[in-house]
Amino acid sequence: xxxxxxxxxxxxxxxxxxxxxxxxxxxxxxxxxxxxxxxxxxxxxxxxxxxxxxxxxxxxxxxxxxxxxxxxxxxxxxxxxxxxxxxxxxxxxxxxxxxxxxxxxxxxxxxxxxxxxxxxxxxxxxxxxxxx
Amino acid sequence: xxxxxxxxxxxxxxxxxxxxxxxxxxxxxxxxxxxxxxxxxxxxxxxxxxxxxxxxxxxxxxxxxxxxxxxxxxxxxxxxxxxxxxxxxxxxxxxxxxxxxxxxxxxxxxxxxxxxxxxxxxxxxxxxxxxxxxxxxxxxxxxxxxxxxxxxxxxxxxxxxxxxxxxxxxxxxxxxxxxxxxxxxxxxxxxxxxxxxxxxxxxxxxxxxxxxxxxxxxxxxxxxxxxxxxxxxxxxxxxxxxxxxxxxxxxxxxxxxxxxxxxxxxxxxxxxxxxxxxxxxxxxxxxxxxxxxxxxxxxxxxxxxxxxxxxxxxxxxxxxxxxxxxxxxxxxxxxxxxxxxxxxxxxxxxxxxxxxxxxxxxxxxxxxxxxxxxxxxxxx
Numbered sequence: 001x002x003x004x005x006x007x008x009x010x011x012x013x014x015x016x017x018x019x020x021x022x023x024x025x026x027x028x029x030x031x032x033x034x035x036x037x038x039x040x041x042x043x044x045x046x047x048x049x050x051x052x053x054x055x056x057x058x059x060x061x062x063x064x065x066x067x068x069x070x071x072x073x074x075x076x077x078x079x080x081x082x083x084x085x086x087x088x089x090x091x092x093x094x095x096x097x098x099x100x101x102x103x104x105x106x107x108x109x110x111x112x113x114x115x116x117x118x119x120x121x122x123x124x125x126x127x128x129x130x131x132x
Numbered sequence: 133x134x135x136x137x138x139x140x141x142x143x144x145x146x147x148x149x150x151x152x153x154x155x156x157x158x159x160x161x162x163x164x165x166x167x168x169x170x171x172x173x174x175x176x177x178x179x180x181x182x183x184x185x186x187x188x189x190x191x192x193x194x195x196x197x198x199x200x201x202x203x204x205x206x207x208x209x210x211x212x213x214x215x216x217x218x219x220x221x222x223x224x225x226x227x228x229x230x231x232x233x234x235x236x237x238x239x240x241x242x243x244x245x246x247x248x249x250x251x252x253x254x255x256x257x258x259x260x261x262x263x264x265x266x267x268x269x270x271x272x273x274x275x276x277x278x279x280x281x282x283x284x285x286x287x288x289x290x291x292x293x294x295x296x297x298x299x300x301x302x303x304x305x306x307x308x309x310x311x312x313x314x315x316x317x318x319x320x321x322x323x324x325x326x327x328x329x330x331x332x333x334x335x336x337x338x339x340x341x342x343x344x345x346x347x348x349x350x351x352x353x354x355x356x357x358x359x360x361x362x363x364x365x366x367x368x369x370x371x372x373x374x375x376x377x378x379x380x381x382x383x384x385x386x387x388x389x390x391x392x393x394x395x396x397x398x399x400x401x402x403x404x405x406x407x408x409x410x411x412x413x414x415x416x417x418x419x420x421x422x423x424x425x426x427x428x429x430x431x432x433x434x435x436x437x438x439x440x441x442x443x444x445x446x447x448x449x450x451x452x453x454x455x456x457x458x459x460x461x462x463x464x465x466x467x468x469x470x471x472x473x474x475x476x477x478x479x480x481x482x483x484x485x486x487x488x489x490x491x492x493x494x495x496x497x498x499x500x501x502x503x504x505x506x507x508x509x510x511x512x
Contacts, residue, residue: 061270088372
């Protein structure tokens with residue numbers, strides 16, 4: 001699947017640096033960032049916020065049947081990681097012994113290539129996590 | 133409905149007409165009584181490069197110029213179309229409407245099907261990062277195993293039971309009994325889910341006719357089935373953003389509303405068609421619907437409590453696993469199975485004394501859940 005450049009570019013802050021947001025009214029953090037706080041809605045005040053780059057594995061799976069763009073990586077781990085502030089995100093776990101990919105395992109963010117469309121296409125970069 | 137399966141000989145529109153014509157004949161009407169059409173289809177644009185499905189259905193059924201609207205809610209498209217049809221009658225706008233669901237999935241490669249189905253999840257933040265749909269359900273399964281001790285064998289029991297039920301459903305994609313061992317030996321798709329934990333790629337269409345209750349009872353005292361409750365709820369597209377990964381809040385909320393509307397409790401339901409896109413989804417569904425306590429679904433499945441005429445008959449059609457899962461058609465197929473069961477027409481897989489039936493249709497990984505409760509109209 002070919003991705004248009006703006007599609008990748010406009011998410012660079014979130015994907016490269018894990019910038020989420022926080023609602024200054026209720027103190028809830030969100031990643032990915034939201035325009036509206038579901039708890040406060042009109043009363044909410046959303047501001048960008050750096051998410052913690054360390055967390056723990058909340059759940060994981062070893063993907064054998066990979067989607068297009070990830071064929072050469074299979075089998076690979078995906079996980080739901082719970083960051084230190086309680087916010088969860090879905091990510092790949094890389095550069096880690098399979099034995100270390102367990103629920104509760106401590107992990108930290110690394111910057112990696114996610115996929116590339118083809119030899120002349122867009123290369124998408126972003127966060128992945130590794131066991132510490 | 134059409135038989136579910138790989139219909140290389142039939143196009144999208146041919147399946148629409150077959151299912152629609154059968155529903156009209158079954159209702160004993162001519163077709164000119166119909167005032168509107170609601171059609172569920174999830175991904176026709178990606179699967180057959182055709183949008184504007186509402187008008188296409190009216191056109192092909194010879195029903196133009198009546199209004200015809202497509203409903204899309206990923207794999208819950210059929211259930212949502214049924215609910216929109218129900219609401220259009222409940223509102224007083226119409227007396228008789230047709231509801232259909234259809235998906236043609238085998239005209240493109242399995243890779244293209246995976247991309248199309250991926251649209252049901254959060255593309256920007258989950259599919260982008262290498263998740264697949266099986267992976268998203270695998271993450272729920274792993275967590276369910278951790279929190280409640282659910283096992284891969286217990287999940288496999290759902291697939292085995294659904295294949296056993298499908299043996300007696302002439303409309304099912306698979307007529308092949310399988311064993312726990314078959315499931316356990318099938319290859320991993322996304323651990324802990326294996327090939328035989330997953331619903332297949334399927335072509336098919338299903339349709340029903342909806343009519344205002346009093347009119348239906350008068351016209352069709354033998355056949356009419358009454359809709360006692362209709363509910364729908366939403367949740368985040370992204371799995372990671374949910375409070376719980378072992379319960380679907382949309383199902384729990386929709387269930388609470390549906391049981392309240394119907395003035396019934398889970399114990400009053402004899403059969404349920406639930407959304408078993410993956411075996412773990414059936415386990416979570418029977419818990420979230422209140423048939424079993426949270427965490428007890430895996431054991432209940434393994435103990436045979438959801439088999440035909442056991443404590444509650446779950447997925448007598450064979451479910452998505454064995455009857456097949458043409459995504460937009462599934463929600464309507466569940467309603468068709470409920471009707472056949474309540475009328476006593478489900479030969480070979482008939483639930484004894486079926487009085488109330490429930491259907492639960494999920495979109496994506498639980499971002500939509502639409503639910504209905506039915507009753508035989510001739511029962512008091």
